Amino acid sequence: MKIDTEARYAKSHEWAKKDGAEFVIGISDHAQHSLGDIVYVDLPKVGANFTKGAAFGVVESVKAASDLYLPVAGKVTAVNTALADKPDLVNKDCYGDGWIVKVAPSNPAEMDELLTPADYEKIAEEE
Amino acid sequence: MLTTLLHQRHEELGARFAPFAGYDMPIQYPSGAVEEHRLTRRSVGLFDIDHMGQILVSGKGSGEALSTLVSNRILDMKPNQARYALLLSEEAGVLDDLFIYKADRDAGNLPGMKSLLPPGTAIDFSDAWFVVVNASNREADYKRLRSLLPASISVIDLSDAAYMIAVQGPRAVELLDALSGGAVSATPRFSMTDASLAGVPALIGRTGYTGEDGAELFYPSSKAVELWDALLKGAAERGIEAGPIGLAARDSLRFEAAMPLHGHEITASINPIEALLSWACDLDKEFIGKAALLKIKAAGPARKLVTLSVTGGVPREGYPVQDEAGRDLGPCVAGMFCPTAGSYAANAFVPPDLAKPGTILKVIIRGAAKDAVVVKRPLYIPAYRR
Numbered sequence: 001m002k003i004d005t006e007a008r009y010a011k012s013h014e015w016a017k018k019d020g021a022e023f024v025i026g027i028s029d030h031a032q033h034s035l036g037d038i039v040y041v042d043l044p045k046v047g048a049n050f051t052k053g054a055a056f057g058v059v060e061s062v063k064a065a066s067d068l069y070l071p072v073a074g075k076v077t078a079v080n081t082a083l084a085d086k087p088d089l090v091n092k093d094c095y096g097d098g099w100i101v102k103v104a105p106s107n108p109a110e111m112d113e114l115l116t117p118a119d120y121e122k123i124a125e126e127e
Numbered sequence: 128m129l130t131t132l133l134h135q136r137h138e139e140l141g142a143r144f145a146p147f148a149g150y151d152m153p154i155q156y157p158s159g160a161v162e163e164h165r166l167t168r169r170s171v172g173l174f175d176i177d178h179m180g181q182i183l184v185s186g187k188g189s190g191e192a193l194s195t196l197v198s199n200r201i202l203d204m205k206p207n208q209a210r211y212a213l214l215l216s217e218e219a220g221v222l223d224d225l226f227i228y229k230a231d232r233d234a235g236n237l238p239g240m241k242s243l244l245p246p247g248t249a250i251d252f253s254d255a256w257f258v259v260v261n262a263s264n265r266e267a268d269y270k271r272l273r274s275l276l277p278a279s280i281s282v283i284d285l286s287d288a289a290y291m292i293a294v295q296g297p298r299a300v301e302l303l304d305a306l307s308g309g310a311v312s313a314t315p316r317f318s319m320t321d322a323s324l325a326g327v328p329a330l331i332g333r334t335g336y337t338g339e340d341g342a343e344l345f346y347p348s349s350k351a352v353e354l355w356d357a358l359l360k361g362a363a364e365r366g367i368e369a370g371p372i373g374l375a376a377r378d379s380l381r382f383e384a385a386m387p388l389h390g391h392e393i394t395a396s397i398n399p400i401e402a403l404l405s406w407a408c409d410l411d412k413e414f415i416g417k418a419a420l421l422k423i424k425a426a427g428p429a430r431k432l433v434t435l436s437v438t439g440g441v442p443r444e445g446y447p448v449q450d451e452a453g454r455d456l457g458p459c460v461a462g463m464f465c466p467t468a469g470s471y472a473a474n475a476f477v478p479p480d481l482a483k484p485g486t487i488l489k490v491i492i493r494g495a496a497k498d499a500v501v502v503k504r505p506l507y508i509p510a511y512r513r
Contacts, residue, residue, distance in 0.1 A: 037161040040440060062159075065443075065493070
């Protein structure tokens with residue numbers, strides 16, 4: 001299992017990384033591996049507002065659809081449009097080219113409430 | 128939960144398992160279902176399908192009797208020929224779909240068939256039929272054949288004695304030929320041969336369920352692992368790319384080739400006309416379900432199977448299909464991402480006037496109506512039709 005040490009994590013397996021004033025959001029290596037081949041990503045609209053923990057999109061693997069939960073409250077400022085043609089970027093590079101959305105956080109301090117890489121690794125390993 | 132004799136091999140290969148027809152079956156291996164699908168289309172895939180059943184029907188008059196239980200013509204078949212047929216209810220519901228092989232007259236002396244028979248069993252191979260049935264219907268099919276065929280006819284369930292795997296893909300015949308002294312390319316499509324494969328006696332049917340050329344193998348269960356390993360090793364030694372394929376890719380392969388899966392496109396409450404399987408029903412002979420079929424044919428089917436290409440999500444079994452006005456037409460019976468076709472597609476039953484390619488319908492994905500267009504079937508033209 002790969003862990004991006006620059007990121008913070010949610011128990012529901014999303015990660016958040018700072019990018020200037022914005023946060024980039026994706027799913028963890030553990031999550032993409034558990035899901036298997038991702039064949040479709042349902043992205044939110046740019047400008048949409050979500051509360052912390054709200055379902056903001058869906059990743060669809062070969063066998064199932066799974067909700068994505070926003071680890072911090074905020075407004076979507078960008079979505080990864082490359083996923084429309086290449087949803088498998090989430091499998092291939094979940095912490096890089098397979099990012100899912102960028103948000104302008106309503107409360108940037110929420111980042112500190114997320115799991116550290118070490119704590120997340122423990123949780124993921126126990127699953 | 129039952130397991131197949133290759134279960135440990137699948138574990139070693141890193142498979143993920145899920146229950147299917149009472150068996151704990153490999154769904155996918157570490158390379159993933161999409162890559163497994165592509166590997167089968169590109170070179171060779173190996174499928175453990177031992178959960179399927181095999182029933183040997185034999186004895187004087189068995190062909191005539193079996194013919195009355197199955198939809199397709201079988202009495203014109205030559206020894207070693209294979210034919211697809213349906214087991215229908217009186218109401219013409221599809222109880223199962225079958226591959227029926229007419230046994231070689233000399234099969235009792237051939238190593239492959241002999242290796243599957245219980246010791247000391249005398250089989251009359253002058254009139255004998257090897258019937259391959261679906262896993263989930265194995266017991267019911269055996270009971271149906273046994274109860275409806277005269278007692279003078281022998282019906283033997285060979286499912287435990289016979290191991291079944293499939294070897295499919297554009298290079299499958301090349302691989303099988305190399306291990307059988309060229310026996311497989313010498314066997315016409317939709318027929319079988321009895322040969323030694325990597326030293327294992329086997330019945331080799333040049334059939335499959337992927338849209339690719341290849342074979343389905345029936346061989347002694349005691350050799351289950353030996354032949355599986357020999358196939359993978361034989362491929363590696365010859366530089367033929369090959370790998371194990373799980374049930375997820377098996378489903379997308381058969382779906383693209385428009386082959387029905389019992390429990391989805393065919394069930395006891397779906398008739399062959401609406402399932403587009405009239406070609407497997409010979410109305411010039413007598414069989415159970417024929418009277419009902421004739422009535423359905425005269426009235427015209429109330430619905431027809433269609434394949435829909437969907438935009439904006441992955442359609443899945445159970446998702447509602449609607450017409451443009453928002454009227455419910457029933458659920459998708461199967462749906463998935465199709466790697467070779469490069470599309471998200473579903474199968475569903477719709478009124479015949481909505482079944483023409485180009486018709487615009489909707490599939491409801493998580494509460495939202497997504498565009499769905501009826502497309503020409505199959506999404507992938509099977510090798511035997513090219």
